[in-house]
Amino acid sequence: MSDSVNIIKNQEKKRIRKEKNKRLFRAMFDRKMVRVGAVGVALFILIAIFAGVIAPHDPNATDVSAILQTPNKVHLLGTDQYGRDTLSRIIYGSRISLIIGVLAVSISCVAGLTIGLISAYFGGWVDMIIMRLCEVVISIPAIMINIALIAIFGNTIYDLAVILGISTIPGYIRMMRAMALNIRRSDYVQVAQMQGARSFYIMLRHVLPNSISPLLVMMMTNVGTTILAEAGLSFLGIGITIPIASWGSMVNQGRAYLISNPILAIAPGLCVSLLVICLNTLGDGVRDAIDPRLRGEV
Numbered sequence: 001m002s003d004s005v006n007i008i009k010n011q012e013k014k015r016i017r018k019e020k021n022k023r024l025f026r027a028m029f030d031r032k033m034v035r036v037g038a039v040g041v042a043l044f045i046l047i048a049i050f051a052g053v054i055a056p057h058d059p060n061a062t063d064v065s066a067i068l069q070t071p072n073k074v075h076l077l078g079t080d081q082y083g084r085d086t087l088s089r090i091i092y093g094s095r096i097s098l099i100i101g102v103l104a105v106s107i108s109c110v111a112g113l114t115i116g117l118i119s120a121y122f123g124g125w126v127d128m129i130i131m132r133l134c135e136v137v138i139s140i141p142a143i144m145i146n147i148a149l150i151a152i153f154g155n156t157i158y159d160l161a162v163i164l165g166i167s168t169i170p171g172y173i174r175m176m177r178a179m180a181l182n183i184r185r186s187d188y189v190q191v192a193q194m195q196g197a198r199s200f201y202i203m204l205r206h207v208l209p210n211s212i213s214p215l216l217v218m219m220m221t222n223v224g225t226t227i228l229a230e231a232g233l234s235f236l237g238i239g240i241t242i243p244i245a246s247w248g249s250m251v252n253q254g255r256a257y258l259i260s261n262p263i264l265a266i267a268p269g270l271c272v273s274l275l276v277i278c279l280n281t282l283g284d285g286v287r288d289a290i291d292p293r294l295r296g297e298v
Contacts, residue, residue, distance in 0.1 A: 004017075006065050008176070009155030013053075021117075023034065024174060024279050027205065031283060031285045031288060031289055032285075033281050033282075033285030034285030034289065035281070035285075036278075036281060036288060037278050037280075037281035037283070037285055038282055039280045039281025039285075040274065040275075040277075040278030040281070040282075041275075041279060041282055043139050044094055044098065044274075044278070045098065046254070047091055047094050048094040048095040048099075050094055051091045052090050054091055055070055055085075055087070055088040055091045055092060056076070056085065056087065056088060057075075057084075057085035057087075057088040058085075058088065059084065059085065059088040059089040059091070059245045060084065060245070061084065061085075062077070062083045062084055062245045063083035063084075065083070066079050066081055066083040066256065066279075067079060067080075067082065067083045068080070068081055068260065068261055069079060070263075071084075071263065075087070077090070077263055077267055078261060078264070080250075080253060080254070080262055080264055081253065081256075081257070084243075086250075086263065086267060087267075088244075088245075088262060089245040089268075090250070090267055090268055090271055092245040092246070093245040093246050093247045093250060093268060093271070094113070094247075094271070094275075096230075096240055096244065096245065096246050096247075097230060097246075097272070097275065098227075099161070100155060100157060100161045100164065100226065100227070100230045101223040101224075101226045101227040101230070102159050103158070103161035103162075103165070104161045104163075104164040104165040104168070104192075104226045105141060105163070105165065105168070105219050105222045105226055107161065107162060107166075107225050108165040108166070108167075108168040108169045108171075108172055108222070109172055109215065109218075109219055109222075111146060111165070111169050111172070112168075112169045112170070112171065112172020112173045112175075112176060113138070113176050113208075113211075114137045115169070115173045115176075116128060116172060116174070116175065116176025116177040116180060117124060117175040117177075117180055117203050117207065118130070118260055119173065120176070120177045120180035120181050120184065121179045121180065121184070121203060126176075130277075131174075131177075132174065132179075132274060133170075134144045134170040134173050134174060135170075137167075137169075137170045138170050138171075142167045142168075142229065143229075143232070143233075144211065145163075145167045146163055146164065146167055146229065146233060147233075147238060149163040149166065149167075150233070150238055150262060155233075155238060155239060155240065155241060156241075157240065157244075160230060160233070160239060161241070164226050164229055164230060167229075168222055168225075168226070171222075172215075172218070173256075173294040175214070175215070175218060176211060176215070179207070179210070179214065180203070180211070181206050181212045182208045183210050183211070184202075184207070194214070201257055206276070214287075216286065217283050217286050218283075218288040220279055220282055220283035220286065220288060221280060221283045223279050224253070224275070224276040224279035225276075226278050227276060227279075228272065228273060230243035230246070230248060231246070231247050231248030231251070231272050232248060233248065234246045234247070234248025234249040234252065235248040235249070235251050235252045236252070237249075237252060247268040247269070247272050248268075248272070250264070250265070250267075250287065251265050251272075253267045254268070278290065
C-alpha cells in the first residue's frame with residue numbers, strides 16, 4: 001500500500017514540475033525581448049555552423065589583384081589589405097567568437113559552481129580561504145590576468161577559452177555560495193538534514209536545481225562579455241593569431257583604413273555589437289520571465 005502511495009506521489013510531483021516548466025517556457029517566449037534575442041542568437045549560431053556553405057570565398061585566400069577593394073558584385077563587403085574577402089572572414093569569425101564564448105563560460109560556470117557549493121557547505125577555514133582568493137582575483141583587472149596567462153600558456157582558441165574562463169570564475173563562486181547559503185536555510189533542506197540526508201545529496205537534489213535559473217541568466221550575459229573580451233584582446237594583437245579570422249583582429253587591421261575603406265573596421269565591429277546585444281537582450285528577457293517579482297506574481 002505504501003509503495004503505491006509513493007508511486008502516486010512521485011507521479012504527481014513529476015506532473016507539477018512539468019506544468020511549472022511549461023508555464024515558465026510560455027512566460028519566457030511571451031516576452032518580445034526573449035523572442036528578439038533568441039532569433040538573433042540563433043541566426044549567429046546558424047551562420048557559424050554553416051559558415052563553409054554560406055561564405056562565398058575562402059576566408060584566408062589572398063588575391064594581390066583585389067587588394068582593398070570596396071564592396072562590389074564579387075566581394076559584397078570588399079577585400080582587406082591582402083585581398084581576402086571581408087564577408088567570408090566575418091562569417092568565419094562568428095565561429096571563433098561563439099566557440100570561445102561558450103567554452104569559456106562553460107569552464108567558469110562548472111568550476112565556479114563546484115567551488116561555490118564546497119565553500120557554502122564546508123564553511124569555516126575552507127570558506128574563508130576560497131572567499132579571500134576570490135577577492136584577490138576580483139581586485140586585479142581582468143585584462144591584466146588575461147595578458148599574463150596568455151604570455152604563459154599561449155593564445156590558441158582553446159587557450160583563450162580557458163584563460164577567459166578562469167578570469168570569470170570568482171563571479172560564479174560568489175553567486176553559487178550566496179544561493180547555497182540561502183537555500184540551505186530553507187525548510188525542505190532542514191527536513192532533509194533531519195532525515196539523515198548527506199550534504200552531497202542535498203547539494204545535488206535541492207541546492208543545484210534551485211540555482212539553475214539565475215545561473216542560466218548569468219551565463220548568457222557572460223557569453224557576451226567574454227566575446228567582447230576576446231575581441232578586445234585580438235584588437236590589441238594578443239588574441240587569436242593571424243591569419244585565423246577573428247572580429248577583433250579584423251577591427252584592428254581595418255582601423256588603418258578608416259578613411260579609404262571604413263567597412264573593414266565597421267562591419268566586424270558591428271557584428272560584435274549585434275551579437276552581444278542579442279545575448280544581453282535574451283538574458284534580460286529570461287531573467288524577467290524567471291523572476292516572479294518581475295512577472296508581477298508576488
